[in-house]
Amino acid sequence: MSRKRKPARPGAPANLTMADLAKLAGVSKITVSRALSDSPLVNQETRERIQDLAREQGYKLNVSARNLRLRRSHTVAVIVEMKPSNDRTMFDPYPLMLLGGISQELTAAGYSVLLTTRQGASAAAVQAADGMILLGQGVRQDAVRRFDKLGLPMVVWGAQGDHDDHVVVGSDNRQGGRAVAAHFIGLGRRNPVFVGNPGHPEIFERLSGFVDALAEHGVKPLLIRRDEFTLASGMDAVQSLAARHVSFDALFACSDLLAMGAVRALEELGRRVPRDVSVVGYDDMPLAASFQPPLSSVRQDWQEGGSLLARKMLAMIRDEAAQSEVLPVNLIVRAT
Amino acid sequence: MSRKRKPARPGAPANLTMADLAKLAGVSKITVSRALSDSPLVNQETRERIQDLAREQGYKLNVSARNLRLRRSHTVAVIVEMKPSNDRTMFDPYPLMLLGGISQELTAAGYSVLLTTRQGASAAAVQAADGMILLGQGVRQDAVRRFDKLGLPMVVWGAQGDHDDHVVVGSDNRQGGRAVAAHFIGLGRRNPVFVGNPGHPEIFERLSGFVDALAEHGVKPLLIRRDEFTLASGMDAVQSLAARHVSFDALFACSDLLAMGAVRALEELGRRVPRDVSVVGYDDMPLAASFQPPLSSVRQDWQEGGSLLARKMLAMIRDEAAQSEVLPVNLIVRAT
DNA sequence: GCAGCAAATGATATCGATATCAAGATATCG
DNA sequence: CGATATCTTGATATCGATATCATTTGCTGC
Numbered sequence: 001m002s003r004k005r006k007p008a009r010p011g012a013p014a015n016l017t018m019a020d021l022a023k024l025a026g027v028s029k030i031t032v033s034r035a036l037s038d039s040p041l042v043n044q045e046t047r048e049r050i051q052d053l054a055r056e057q058g059y060k061l062n063v064s065a066r067n068l069r070l071r072r073s074h075t076v077a078v079i080v081e082m083k084p085s086n087d088r089t090m091f092d093p094y095p096l097m098l099l100g101g102i103s104q105e106l107t108a109a110g111y112s113v114l115l116t117t118r119q120g121a122s123a124a125a126v127q128a129a130d131g132m133i134l135l136g137q138g139v140r141q142d143a144v145r146r147f148d149k150l151g152l153p154m155v156v157w158g159a160q161g162d163h164d165d166h167v168v169v170g171s172d173n174r175q176g177g178r179a180v181a182a183h184f185i186g187l188g189r190r191n192p193v194f195v196g197n198p199g200h201p202e203i204f205e206r207l208s209g210f211v212d213a214l215a216e217h218g219v220k221p222l223l224i225r226r227d228e229f230t231l232a233s234g235m236d237a238v239q240s241l242a243a244r245h246v247s248f249d250a251l252f253a254c255s256d257l258l259a260m261g262a263v264r265a266l267e268e269l270g271r272r273v274p275r276d277v278s279v280v281g282y283d284d285m286p287l288a289a290s291f292q293p294p295l296s297s298v299r300q301d302w303q304e305g306g307s308l309l310a311r312k313m314l315a316m317i318r319d320e321a322a323q324s325e326v327l328p329v330n331l332i333v334r335a336t
Numbered sequence: 337m338s339r340k341r342k343p344a345r346p347g348a349p350a351n352l353t354m355a356d357l358a359k360l361a362g363v364s365k366i367t368v369s370r371a372l373s374d375s376p377l378v379n380q381e382t383r384e385r386i387q388d389l390a391r392e393q394g395y396k397l398n399v400s401a402r403n404l405r406l407r408r409s410h411t412v413a414v415i416v417e418m419k420p421s422n423d424r425t426m427f428d429p430y431p432l433m434l435l436g437g438i439s440q441e442l443t444a445a446g447y448s449v450l451l452t453t454r455q456g457a458s459a460a461a462v463q464a465a466d467g468m469i470l471l472g473q474g475v476r477q478d479a480v481r482r483f484d485k486l487g488l489p490m491v492v493w494g495a496q497g498d499h500d501d502h503v504v505v506g507s508d509n510r511q512g513g514r515a516v517a518a519h520f521i522g523l524g525r526r527n528p529v530f531v532g533n534p535g536h537p538e539i540f541e542r543l544s545g546f547v548d549a550l551a552e553h554g555v556k557p558l559l560i561r562r563d564e565f566t567l568a569s570g571m572d573a574v575q576s577l578a579a580r581h582v583s584f585d586a587l588f589a590c591s592d593l594l595a596m597g598a599v600r601a602l603e604e605l606g607r608r609v610p611r612d613v614s615v616v617g618y619d620d621m622p623l624a625a626s627f628q629p630p631l632s633s634v635r636q637d638w639q640e641g642g643s644l645l646a647r648k649m650l651a652m653i654r655d656e657a658a659q660s661e662v663l664p665v666n667l668i669v670r671a672t
Numbered sequence: 673g674c675a676g677c678a679a680a681t682g683a684t685a686t687c688g689a690t691a692t693c694a695a696g697a698t699a700t701c702g
Numbered sequence: 703c704g705a706t707a708t709c710t711t712g713a714t715a716t717c718g719a720t721a722t723c724a725t726t727t728g729c730t731g732c
Contacts, residue, residue, distance in 0.1 A: 017718055028682045033720060043680060063464035064403035065718035068687050073400060075461065078451075096432050099451070107456035115414075115435065115451045120443035125411065128399035231626035257623065264628055287593065287623070290567035292600055353688055364712045369690060379710060401688035404717050 016059045024057070025050050036061070067128075076106055076313055077114045077129035079121050079147070081136025094283065094302070095135035098157060101306020102133060109314050118143065126150075131313045133157070153316035155309050159201035160324060167316065168324040169309050171300040173202050177209025179331040180252045180280045180298065185217050187278055189250035192221040195237045195262065196254030199227075203254045206282065210252060222248065226258065234261020235268075242269055249277055256281035256288045256297055263295070263336060279336040294334035301327060352395045360393070361386050372397070403464075412442055412649055413450045413465035415457050415483070417472025430619065430638070431471035434493060437642020438469060445650055454479065462486075467649045469493070489652035491645050495537035496660060503652065504660040505645050507636040509538050513545025515667040516588045516616045516634065521553050523614055525586035528557040531573045531598065532590030535563075539590045542618065546588060558582065562594065570597020571604075578605055585613055592617035592624045592633055599631070599672060615672040629671035636665050 018036075022029040027046065034042045035050035036059075042050075053059075067073045080095055103113050114129055126132070131153035134144065144156060144166060155167045184192050192214065198204040207223065214221055224237045234253060238261075241248060253259035259281030263273050273279055273293060281288060284299035305327055315322045354372075358365040363382065370378045371386035372395075378386075389395075403409045416431050439449050450465055462468070467489035470480065480492060480502060491503045520528050528550065534540040543559065550557055560573045570589060574597070577584060589595035595617030599609050609615055609629060617624060620635035641663055651658045 015718095018720095019718075029718090030683085030720075031681060034681090037720095041680070046680085060463050061460050062404070062718050063460045064400050064409060065687090066460075066720075067400035068398070068404050068689085069718080069720045071687070075450075096435075099432075103451060103453060103456065107452065107459065110459070112456075112459060112461035113451045114411075115439060115449045116443065117439060120439065120448075123443065123446070123448060124397050124399045124402075125448035127396050231623060235626075257626075261626065287567060290571075290593075290597065351688095354690095355688075365688090366690075366713085367711060370711090373690090377710070382710085398688050401717090402690075404719085405688080405690045407717070 015062070016057055017062070018059075021050065021054055021057065021059055025053055072130050073128045074110060075112045075114050075125075075129045076102075076310075076317075077116060077121070077126045077132045077152075078102060079116050079118060079126070079132055079134050079136075081118055081134075081143075095157070097302035098135055098306040098309065101303040101308075102310045103306070105307045105310030106314070109310075111314070121147065127152075130317050131155070133309050133313055153313065155312045155316070155322070157305065157309060159205050160326065166324075167312055167322050169305065169312060170202065170326060171305065171329050172326045173205035173329075174209035174212075175326075176282065176298040176300075176329040176331070177206040177211075177252075178213040179329070181210050181213035181219075183280065183296075183331060183333065184250040184252070184278060185214070185219070187250070187274075189278055190219055191248045192219065192250035192252060193224055193241065193246075193248045194221050194252050194254075195224045195226050195234065195258050197225060197227045198223065206252075206254055221252075222246065229255040229257055231257045231261035231264070234258035234263075235265040236261070238262045238265035238269070251277055251279045253279070254282050256283050256285045256295060259295055259297070259336075260287075260291055263291075263293070274336050280331070284332055288332075289334065293336055296334045296336045297332050299330045299332050301329075351398070352393055353398070354395075357386065357390055357393065357395055361389055408466050409464045410446060411448045411450050411461075411465045412438075412646075412653075413452055413457070413462045413468045413488075414438060415452050415454060415462070415468055415470050415472075417454055417470075417479075431493070433638035434471055434642040434645065437639045437644075438646045439642070441643045441646030442650070445646075447650070457483065463488075466653050467491070469645050469649055489649060491648045491652070491658070493641065493645060495541050496662065502660075503648055503658050505641065505648060506538065506662060507641065507665050508662045509541035509665075510545035510548075511662075512618065512634040512636075512665045512667070513542040513547070513588075514549040515665070517546050517549035517555075519616065519632075519667055519669065520586040520588070520614060521550070521555070523586070523610075525614055526555055527584045528555065528586035528588060529560055529577065529582075529584045530557050530588050530590075531560045531562050531570065531594050533561060533563045534559065542588075542590055557588075558584065565591040565593055567593045567597035567600070570594035570599075571601035572597070574598045574601035574605070587613055587615045589615070590618050592619050592621045592631060595631055595633070595672075596623075596627055599627075599629070610672050616667070620668055624668075625670065632668060632670045632672045634665050634667050637663060 018029040018032045022032045025032065031042055032050055035047040036054060106113055114125060116123065116126055127150060129152060132147055134147065134156045148154060155169060158168060158170050159173060160168050160170065194207050194210055196203045198207045211221060224241065226233045226237050234257060251262050253262055259279050263279050266273055266277055271277055281295050281297040284297040288295040288297045308325060308327065312322045354365040354368045358368045361368065367378055368386055371383040372390060442449055450461060452462055463486060465488060468483055470483065470490065470492045484490060491505060494504060494506050495509060496504055496506065530543050530546055532539045534543045547557060560577065562569045562573050570593060587598050589598055595615050599615050602609055602613055607613055617631050617633040620633040624631040624633045644661060644663065648658045
């Protein structure tokens with residue numbers, strides 16, 4: 001067949017193949033292949049000559065061909081859970097923060113990040129990935145199992161307990177809860193409240209650490225269940241406490257927005273923060289530091305979390321053993 | 337060669353190929369290929385038989401092989417700019433909001449999203465993509481040109497002006513500015529201030545629409561340049577205005593955090609919002625609505641923006657003409 | 673001078689899918 | 703009944719890279 005390779009688009013140059021380079025250089029294509037991958041099997045001089053030629057001809061490797069031959073894709077699928085409530089943005093912001101670390105680490109190792117939602121995860125490209133990283137609060141056992149059937153290396157972000165048979169990376173939510181408890185106890189608080197949704201595994205851990213550490217001092221917190229992570233929901237929580245005439249002197253909210261709402265509502269009720277009530281949030285979002293009053297909060301290291309997820313993934317791909325791991329968190333004490 | 341195909345991992349099942357299915361079904365592999373792609377060329381009965389067989393055997397298509405044969409990857413690279421300041425999170429939150437729409441739209445069309453940073457964009461996998469979507473505030477002409485050399489279809493998110501020879505999708509920042517101007521004029525404000533960094537193309541557009549619309553009423557705003565998008569920076573802007581004894585009765589900040597900081601600083605200075613000064617922010621972040629007082633803001637539709645980027649991309653991949661397009665924004669008037 | 677070895681290169685098969693062209697089977701028509 | 707059209711299936715080549723095994727050349731040592 002003598003027909004010219006047709007470019008993908010009219011403007012684009014027809015792609016050179018290794019065979020073309022080989023002809024130009026007067027060698028065989030396998031030599032080109034070796035030269036371009038810096039193999040010591042080819043003479044250094046030849047190697048450089050071919051590399052220069054490739055550069056000046058604008059040669060681009062055909063990744064599909066290489067992947068086919070090598071039976072791997074050098075790609076990791078990152079599967080993000082959609083929030084149940086679809087009306088707002090598709091993504092939760094926090095799982096996405098992990099993407100930074102993931103992307104950096106994988107890119108450095110020569111891997112690419114294929115981003116999908118749970119819905120899209122059945123797509124062919126995901127099955128072609130060398131591994132999967134699952135992100136997002138709602139990662140439940142059943143979903144995980146479904147993905148596990150794909151038979152790919154898999155790492156999950158989240159709370160430990162639920163997924164015993166998988167590699168899980170997550171912040172030490174339990175430690176976060178304990179740290180806040182210690183902080184409250186240190187301040188002499190005896191009637192703390194926890195605001196959040198313990199149905200969520202990670203938040204359950206926070207609560208659980210909080211409760212355990214308090215129990216060591218004979219203190220038992222009150223749980224106010226709130227499912228939303230909004231400022232309004234935080235205000236509402238405090239208002240409902242007030243309406244029930246509950247007395248409390250400390251409040252631990254499982255998100256900064258909840259905490260901020262709580263602070264606002266407390267102010268409206270004429271209660272001073274932190275004089276009357278100590279408040280601690282979670283996540284230490286950028287706004288927390290410049291909130292008035294500056295909000296105390298538990299900080300998770302998303303960047304490091306993402307890196308760690310990626311490193312576990314790479315280890316599994318290389319058939320090395322990988323253990324679940326928990327990342328320390330920091331209680332940042334500010335004005336509240 | 338009679339050696340068994342070795343599975344990627346010990347636990348994983350060896351992958352079936354079309355040839356294996358063909359043998360099982362007693363047909364040729366091309367028939368399997370046709371059956372699985374619902375080709376009308378094969379007898380309906382045969383087709384269903386093969387599809388059932390594939391399902392029950394857990395057959396998975398080898399995407400690399402298909403991509404190689406078809407000379408396309410069904411993948412779109414999304415290239416996110418890193419913030420110059422690397423110390424915090426890698427990503428700006430806002431470009432990421434576009435990912436929702438992009439991902440939904442592309443997934444629905446059978447494409448995957450390959451996420452990279454500018455640094456990682458030279459990786460082989462990006463070159464294998466069928467197209468590129470560039471996101472991020474700092475998308476400058478030189479960077480764009482560099483990517484353009486890859487010869488792939490490309491769509492850029494951002495301000496129009498700068499990139500005449502590319503398909504650009506973005507919010508109508510100019511309209512946003514005009515809308516705020518009209519709002520201020522309607523309230524009888526005559527001494528407005530703009531806070532932001534007009535060195536950024538999108539913000540320049542906001543300022544420019546703002547200035548133009550005000551000029552029609554003989555009003556000329558004061559520009560306070562602030563590069564950061566933080567609450568502290570917004571407070572600082574107002575404080576510096578106060579220190580210079582500038583009188584103003586309206587403030588348009590190019591981000592919600594700046595606007596919130598401004599409101600706080602105004603309160604501290606004893607000036608009432610909105611009685612003494614009207615304030616409008618930009619982006620309408622979730623917090624804006626529950627801010628005290630609820631913040632007026634200009635809302636961009638990120639979801640739709642992402643969808644549109646993706647649709648343009650798909651059109652270009654199909655060799656259809658694609659035009660730059662500008663999305664309307666909405667001024668949400670609340671208490672400020 | 674020749675066995676033996678290392679260095680450099682190449683011929684061929686292969687990864688798993690699909691396009692092309694050919695061909696057998698069946699149906700339709702005059 | 704033979705010719706033509708239609709339906710269904712298959713043999714083969716191909717996409718572009720790399721692994722394997724073979725081959726050539728030059729060199730060392732005895």
